[in-house]
Amino acid sequence: MADLQVNIAGVTFGNPLIAASGTFGFGREFAQFYPLSTLGGVACKGLTLRERAGNPPPRIAETPGGMLNSVGLQNPGVEHFIREDLPWLREQGTAVIANIAGNTPEEYCKMAERLSEAEVDMVELNISCPNVKQGGAAFGTSCESAAAVTAAVRRYCKKPLMVKLSPNVTDIGEIAAAVEGAGADALSMINTLTGMRIDLRTRRPILKNNTGGLSGPALLPVALRMVWQASSRVKIPVVGLGGISTWRDVVEMLLAGASAVQIGTVLFSDPYAPVKILEGLEAYLNENEIPAVSELTGKVKPW
Amino acid sequence: MADLQVNIAGVTFGNPLIAASGTFGFGREFAQFYPLSTLGGVACKGLTLRERAGNPPPRIAETPGGMLNSVGLQNPGVEHFIREDLPWLREQGTAVIANIAGNTPEEYCKMAERLSEAEVDMVELNISCPNVKQGGAAFGTSCESAAAVTAAVRRYCKKPLMVKLSPNVTDIGEIAAAVEGAGADALSMINTLTGMRIDLRTRRPILKNNTGGLSGPALLPVALRMVWQASSRVKIPVVGLGGISTWRDVVEMLLAGASAVQIGTVLFSDPYAPVKILEGLEAYLNENEIPAVSELTGKVKPW
Amino acid sequence: MKSYDTAACEILKKAEIAPGFFDLTVSCAEAARKARAGQFAQFLVPGKTLRRPISICGIDRANGTLRFVFQVRGEGTRALSLLNPGEPVNLLAPLGNGFDLGDTSRRALFVGGGIGVPPLLEAAKPFGKNAVLAAGFRSRDAVILKDDFESTGCETRIATDDGSFGRRGLVLDLIGDLAFDVVFACGPKPMLRAIAKLAAERGVPCYVSMEERMACGIGACLGCAVKLRGENGDYFGHVCKDGPVFDAETVVWEE
Amino acid sequence: MKSYDTAACEILKKAEIAPGFFDLTVSCAEAARKARAGQFAQFLVPGKTLRRPISICGIDRANGTLRFVFQVRGEGTRALSLLNPGEPVNLLAPLGNGFDLGDTSRRALFVGGGIGVPPLLEAAKPFGKNAVLAAGFRSRDAVILKDDFESTGCETRIATDDGSFGRRGLVLDLIGDLAFDVVFACGPKPMLRAIAKLAAERGVPCYVSMEERMACGIGACLGCAVKLRGENGDYFGHVCKDGPVFDAETVVWEE
């Protein structure tokens, strides 16, 4: 039997499948389908310092092979999470990643400080959410601001710190290197690409926010390329995501340079996707006599 | 009957459908399916100053809702085009756009100068092809280099000059404005997003070039967003493309801000797509009593 | 633990009950056993990223089937309309809260607009002769489920936009004279807003079934937001989890 | 003007002739009329961006049908294998140059590896008893079309990797003793390279059918490149337009 365990920045995940932030809530809804210990980890819905109402609806639009969302970080705030959601989630036998977003470096730092005292395994810094008018998008799209917020949070964060990169950039390798240099323990990538759809009848954008973040299978080749580019620039582990929907996509992502993966949008068409992907992954490892999933990481041989 | 004619930078197109560069060769292969006058225009395969062999195969990989190509600008060179292909294409009753790519501003200028004497209707400056190791990608991904090459070519180009933008950038609006400022008469957008696929069996990238350009439906929401952002920053007309496969996609693209559209990848699954799209577009205009297709341009009402 | 079906269920019956309106009976015993009036299912459409939410129109626990009535609106519902008896369909159901019917000896008014009518059928049944349906349709050939409601004992009053069937005009015009103790409504937002206002004026409880674009359908993605009135001000609730049925008084009726 | 079919054609017959190998007969009169041995079709697979190229295995002009034999390799060929008689399929055909058979009284050697065998069948027919097929397969249960070749008068020699049928070993091992005037080959690149070398040594013309990943299938996208020897040095030709059949001497056999 192949060893599915992976270690990211000192945190052990029972297997390399992690639920992507914002697609899995705080886990409760999916616990009716299977034990959350099926997953190596859960990245919680993005948290802000205080409760956030999120954007007005419509927040969802379909696209060919993907979807747009403009949820806009609706969440109950970090304190509520620690009090109401974390204790339950902590008991589910899966690693817990707190995903945080802020409007200022100070907000990020306060959250990191607060979460450092809480029972989370890892902090994921969302410097890439394109739905927040101020802050979010800006941090992740320049080396300077990405490095600055990472360095600031690093000082307050006692947990392993993973920085989640935005794909809406010219040179992902440069940003990855800057974030590593500023003290990140791991990278996760990619967040959503900004997109738009228009309703022919009303001639208005389908999303009330006008634009939203593209996720789902359509994104996969871009994610693979970026994970490959970034992982060849940094020494810290990379968690790969964006459009994964099958075990084959997982293997591609690992070969491209990821040490673990996250899955998001596929959960909406098939809530049981994690179970199926894991089965496929195990069978693949066993058939090919690969003793440990971690051996796949970065094994692509470029031409 | 609705008026389908559009005017881009002084050039009249019988309808707003233009074949996208690199997907239609120089038109001959498609002329067996329908008269090329079905199309408002044809953007020819990207030309370089001298013949180019292109990249080694494999050059094609499929992705969810899209495909990657790494053809690498295989073409017979600008002189051969003018001598062998243009005279025939000129006779087909469609507007002819010469798409050019160079490694240096000088190469672009020489081609523009040469084409200024030829019977093409418009020159499309490809500053975005991601497959050429030097030059190509770089020009399109910074405001300075995009503006510089546009300004240089502007001095040599006596034809209307359309600049084709790359989506692999952080801020498309900024690049659009820079290119307009440098003298472009129109913009076309978007070219392909860089992506990758890996063969599980061989553990090598499917493309011999490792990465390639993503095209097809998967790209549509990104193209719509970028056309919307860019067209709101510039006064010159924008030709929209990226993932269009139905007449509804065309209408969305026009509403987003495009004055005409190009179609590429859809031709591979259905060579008759232009005929079907035009039929649908005409029916839509007539049913909604829209007298001229040009009235749709930029009519999206953002929230 | 597992409380929804996602397994492939089988289409048992299909009928086009009006041009573009389809009536599907699906075999799905587990979901049928758990379902209540007003809940919905998420239908997987092969090739589409997102499932399509369709309300449960009828529940037959004895036969382990659910009935769905839907209108072709776009590619997804078109694909569903092409499914035939004997073919499998993958649905996630039952989802959402459903109608809280309360005391079924009350005089219940059911208000439906177009494709908003089907979700009301199963809720009307227990009220029998105490139910009145006021339904509005585009025109005569879009009138659906009238007989189904009548066979439960329900009185039906129909309005059409063009007057080709029943009364010409809006649903609201049908009920001026009616006395009722509770309202259940489903249909376009302006209709819901109007009936909510009327119910409030009469001091009668009113429950509305709402629509919003969905991704997960189970409350995890926070996609299907609807603005609600809370103790500490307005907030976004979610149609798939907190609804689709809401007490009309808690809904913030904007625009 | 219109020289290819893209209209929906109908599947007339389907059989799984070996595990994972499917044999389809498609009704497509116009394409059948124009087709020649060695050409191919591009099959549309619903939900996929790119068509799938499959060689023509048989041409029946009288009945207006084409025959295709393919192996399930991935999602696209799997989807094609699920099509059933009576169902429509969209194909673009005939494409490519096909075999130039020349004088069919010559002794012709046909060399096929696995799924490279089907494209040779229609080419072997006119040679009748002058044809010999040397074919290699993985194992006994992957042996296909042996009877089909024999019924054209062709002698068949089979090798399998595991020796479970015919001779154990490579196709090349089957032909050491044979005399022939022309070779037609289709199969994995290393096999083609080896047979090209042998033919060159014997001074016999050799035609190979090549594969490359395709987009347009008609020569417009320049996707399906193959390195060829030209008068002014090597250049990239295209499998869909200049091929799929190439004179082995013009191919640059790299690696």
Ligand SMILES: Cc1cc2nc3c(=O)[nH]c(=O)nc-3n(C[C@H](O)[C@H](O)[C@H](O)COP(=O)(O)OP(=O)(O)OC[C@H]3O[C@@H](n4cnc5c(N)ncnc54)[C@H](O)[C@@H]3O)c2cc1C
């Ligand atoms: C709780 C609920 C119950 C519903 N019950 C029924 C029913 O019983 N019968 C019926 O005919 N319709 C019902 N609908 C509406 C139905 O979901 C849409 O008509 C359908 O999703 C349209 O899909 P499409 O692919 O045909 O259209 P498209 O416009 O091509 O769909 C594109 C995307 O928008 C979404 N979308 C489009 N319109 C709506 C809408 N009105 N509500 C939610 N999402 C939408 C689709 O789900 C899809 O994600 C219900 C909607 C909800 C939210």
Ligand SMILES: Cc1cc2nc3c(=O)[nH]c(=O)nc-3n(C[C@H](O)[C@H](O)[C@H](O)COP(=O)(O)OP(=O)(O)OC[C@H]3O[C@@H](n4cnc5c(N)ncnc54)[C@H](O)[C@@H]3O)c2cc1C
């Ligand atoms: C001219 C020509 C003739 C062919 N004739 C036959 C035939 O008669 N019988 C048969 O079984 N196969 C034939 N093939 C191979 C067949 O096209 C592939 O097996 C098929 O495309 C695989 O598709 P898939 O979706 O199952 O696999 P996937 O691997 O999922 O396909 C992914 C992408 O890669 C492409 N691809 C994968 N393998 C190949 C390949 N070997 N050649 C070209 N493209 C590939 C697919 O077309 C698709 O675009 C031929 C190929 C060519 C180029």
Ligand SMILES: Cc1cc2nc3c(=O)[nH]c(=O)nc-3n(C[C@H](O)[C@H](O)[C@H](O)COP(=O)(O)O)c2cc1C
């Ligand atoms: C509805 C929705 C909400 C999301 N919310 C967040 C979030 O709060 N924080 C975050 O970092 N990413 C968020 N994302 C992005 C995902 O975590 C992920 O990066 C993206 O969806 C790509 O992966 P996928 O294609 O597997 O879904 C969200 C995505 C979706 C679809």
Ligand SMILES: Cc1cc2nc3c(=O)[nH]c(=O)nc-3n(C[C@H](O)[C@H](O)[C@H](O)COP(=O)(O)O)c2cc1C
């Ligand atoms: C096979 C292929 C070759 C291409 N070659 C060129 C080219 O030579 N010059 C260019 O500007 N764009 C080239 N493109 C990009 C297209 O013109 C277009 O920008 C892109 O494919 C997006 O449009 P689509 O999704 O409609 O295909 C090429 C695209 C493809 C698929």
Ligand code: FES
């Ligand atoms: S659809 Fe995901 S929360 Fe309602």
Ligand code: FES
């Ligand atoms: S597949 Fe387009 S040129 Fe051959």
